[in-house]
Amino acid sequence: MSRASLLKPESVSPTADIHQIAGILAEREVTYVVSSDKMLLGAIYRDSLNLTPNFIAEASERSIEACELMTPKERIPCISLETHLDSAISVFLETELKEIPVLENDRLVGVLPLRSLLKGLTESLGSVKHQQEHDKRSSMILQSINEGLIMIDKDLIIREYNRAAEELLGAKASERIGSKAVVKTRGGSPVFEVMKTGKPRFGVMSPLADGRIFSVNYVPMLDNGNVVGVIQTFQDITGQEEMRSQLLSSRDELDRAFALTLPNSRVEHKLKNTAEYRDIYDSDSGQITITEVIADGGYKHVVNALKVLADLNNKGIMSLLGISKDVLVQSIIFHDLGKSQPQFEIGQTVDPLDEFEESCAHAERSADIAAHFYQREDDVIWLIKYHHHPESQLPADFPNHLRPMLRLLKLVDGLSAALTRRNGKITLDVDGTKVYVYERNPHPDFDKSRVVDLFTGETREIPDYPDGTG
Template identity: 45%
Template sequence: MRASEIMNAELPVVMSDAGPVEIAQEMLKRSASHVMVTNGEGKLIGLVSGFDLRRAVAESKNGLTAVDIMTPRSKLVVAFQDTPVDEVARILTEKQITQMPVVKDEVPVGYLNLSQVLKYTTEKAEKTKDELLHSRQAALLINSMREGVVVVDKDYCIRELNPAAEESSGFSAEALVGRQSKAYMAIDSPVRKVMENGEPLYNVEVQNGMGKVYLTNNVPIMDNGTVEGVLQTFSDITEVKQMHFQLLKTRDELEKAFALTLPNSRVEKKLKSTPEYRDIYNADTGMIEVTEVIEDGGYLHVVNALKVAADLNEKGMMSLLGVDKDTLVQALIFHDVGKSQPVLNVGQVVDPRKVFEQSELHALRSADIVETYYKKPQDVVQLIRYHHHKDEDLPDDFPSHLLPMLRLIRIIDGLSAGLTRRNARVGFRANGSRLTILENNGHPDFNRTVEVDLYTGRQLVYTEKKVDSAKREALN
């Protein structure tokens, strides 16, 4: 801080010919313990302190003027507007004085007294104390963080490195602090980008020369609008990335294996060219807002249906009399080959009852394709043709032996739709021919817990109290 920032600009000033009474009146008027004495050009020629005035009065000399009483300019210590306050404090202490004029080209523009300077230095000391305390607290916090923390200055030299960063990088702070980092200087480094544009970069993946992958957050350190450095936090996600890669590889292998079960590439191509849509359902209007277009949604829907079927097989549902696993799988693979979808875009709000084809129609079309071109058994054809019909809407000649499988296909198809289009969570509990389904779904019509008897078709929608119990059992 400079003298001009804390000086008093209300100047107690008298001319050189002022007498003791005028000097005293000026002191009282300005509530000051001194007056500055100036010449006709307004320049400082001396200073009269309260002590100087009292001494002059005590000596009872007549005709005294400011020039006779004052301490002359040659003996005064003055400050300038840009003099640091710390320097003023040092001078006041060393010279054991309480006042110091501030001048510009020898013209007084203000003054500093000891109380002003003491107030500033006390506040500064308190601030320094608080900053030191905060600094220590910040250091403790940073050192206890599991994320790596690195501070880089504008010359790309590492200034801080916490223990987590040491452990993750394999280098000690002693070896890195003070050294310029070529990695941070690299043209594609997020630290360099932040250093150059002053904008933070979050969730940026960075791979080092040893193959480790880090997720980084990079924030500029600003001082008066200038980037002085960058603070980077990072965590090692190498294992997560490896697991993700392995999962993708496994998924690709499963999809290749699934593709082998398809009769030919045309079925695969048809399923992959049928989009599905993720959306948000508005219960008040009945409208949906498209949030994502799943280009190969038809294919993903069938894959999810087979996954659900595999889970149900583990629950023993495929061992029920009236459920033939091969027939069920064939029906699931082909059940949507005749499906036609509208072309929708993200952000579009539509009435699903108007834009999507009635489910029964594409089921009939799929069945005709399977029967005509793929010569599938009639049981498979019938299951596909009527998988969107309710029991009460089935024709009288529908084979009764297919009813358990038809009900099971409806359940699998619905759950797969929830998984594909709404990232639903599902769970099951099997008890003989009764299957309890728990579905957490963004659509209120399908966010439910229901028990279905595959033999009788009887459905029981659970109450809230029963749902809590069912959730615990179905998800275990």
Template identity: 30%
Template sequence: MEDILMDRCDLPVVPPDASLKEVAKALLESEGALVIVEKEEGVYGYIDGKTIIKWLLMGDEGAKFKAKDIAVLIKDEDKLESSMDIEAIVERINKCGRLPLFTGKEGKIAGRLSPDKLIGELARSHGEERKKRVDTEHLIEAVINLLPFGIALVSEGGEVVQANRLAMEIISENSIGTEEMKAIVKNNQRKIFTTKTGTYYRMCTDILRETNYFLVTFADITAEYTMMEKLRSSQSEVETAFSIMLPDQRIEARLKSIVEYMDEYDESTGMIKITGVIKNGCFRHVINMLKLIADAFRQGLMELPGMDKNALVQATVLHDIGKVQPDLKIGDIVNPKEVFEKGHHHAFRGADLSRALYNIDDKVYYLIKYHHHVENELPSDFPQYLLPMYRFFRLIDGLSAGITRRGSKVAMKVKGTRIHVKEESSFPTYNQEIEMDIYTGFFASRKL
């Protein structure tokens, strides 16, 4: 500190009884701007040039005073340690609120703080800090430009404050203006955009806490998007093939006319809130049941005595043609026991319609008629040989409902007469594992 911030010149020292002329002479013969007065051993004061001039202008009256009379006492708080860094010096100045400050060795005053040098050192330090900050900003910019996803900082008004190269490319190519961006971040929308190269990006937004800014990211979902398109195409092909195979095209029209509902259940009130309306819901439900039958067929379940693939397929296609749904819309809050018809009503209706119109055999008739009955409620004349198919049919009916209404992922493993199922969806209360034996009727379920 001493070399950088302190005046290098020796400060003149005068005895306490020195006259003003002697003080002035000492100041003129030095390179400094003030004179040190040694009042007594270890106690110092100082006189600056302005003070000397003021007293000399007083003439004979001023000449009566000695150096010790007009010197300003140098207190401990006016002294600096030579080892102090610039931050500590600035803190001391802020604390004392005045200059000059002095440094010394072995109890003697050796120099004073130079304001010019202090300003110069602060400017140099500030310049270094600014350079570091600029270099850091350039480094951060280089790093975020290397990220495999787009990232942007967006204001509440939809203005892009900063963004990496990929984000700017996506925003530019899709002409995402300020108003559109404002609406996206305000409503926390998730949108999909594409670039000229055919890459698909999902845009997500998150508000930065305690600020009015949003972090917008663009993740590459090309592989996922392509796969979903293939699945949609495959689903369409399956549905087309299924429609062609139907014995009566009116069955397709009937199934597609029956909607299914997505809902949220309130355990405290027993009410449900409609959160989605699935058009063609019953048709999709049947398709999903057929897929589960196909999965079980591949695993050998249909090779067991008592299992009839054709009867299961026919029952699946026809089991809900008698179903009638209430007319509800998103946001409706209803009591499901009051607005939805009890399941056995449409089961009975569907069985009778199917027998009258499509000449189904007894196996299919019983499966349709009693698919909403629990096993201990079955009538005494229910054929015992149908129980394995009945149990399997009720299982896949429930699993397909989860797939259709909640987007559940179902993994089914068949081992002999035992079936193990794992169902997972975005509705945790429905996540479960099921194990059942279609011969003995053993059934166990566990929430995940």
């Protein structure tokens, strides 16, 4: 089996919380649980969890971790890099899985998706279609798979129609084979594009007139480099899309709940109208190229910061002396309220040192707003005003009891920036006064793992955590 046919798996550590798991399962059908050295421990399948907002809230309250939700490795069908195509097909036939984990010495090295196998099978069919025995065996496989399959020739005449297609489309193969294909999706079909270009299309979302949603793969059949037909494989993902919509809805509910914690609508308006930017950093020139404008980036940044703080709270950070949840929450809400951003366009290349306001300036402005318009307590004002200052530049009268919270606020602010502006991935652990940060970030200055001692201020780099952050 070629590594090229494998996809990178989504994985989490055994201590991952429900929010991290739900975020992955909103986009993927499965996430794998791996140890620190990438040994497969288990898997969490989307259809095995009832990921309603109530379940997520309860799991969060009870601090349920990935290891408690996973199906153990012993009950998961797995294959190796040496597994023959026929054996992989057998595994898919015996299960209803859409992907199978691939192991090397019990370590997770990738996943084999069903679509890759079908592509390989299609190519095999085209190269040996004159062999009657192979045709018979291939036909048995195509009739046995759980995905619907229709094979049409260049004239759109149906040549193959398996049992799953009969069940999904409500028509008998005997009635359809030999007849012309009927386009059932609204807005036409990619069949014509694949027929013209000879390039496959995978995972096409196809809403049907009856309200169902199919995920469809279109793979060209080639004969001496010429397209002679198209194989369509499809599955009904209506239930999965409803669950995904429910997960996204629960995120929106959390955002709306957060809005209720804001002092008034003017604060919400300011945050939602402060842009942030995603960019590509050039380490040689120090310049950035804008790739996306996040119109409500200020709001998203605060929401992500509160999510990071909630994760740390679940891991026990608030039990430390000198750490106040209320003070930190207020500091996060107000810390960027005085921020003024330049206006950029996608594709624009700029020097961030020249274009962005110096961070300490907007921090001081934010502190003034929090103090004079919203009468926040002194601890909050101190933290906001100096959250961008190096500790060596703190004034002599900065309260020493606030230093652990200042370090935590800086850490949360930076990690939220990684999530908001760079689509970074982070995993956090807490051990006493130490916070372990495993970060994957496109910016080379932040693409590292480290441990921060909130009491002493010591920060040092540590080996990467080889899980979903890697």
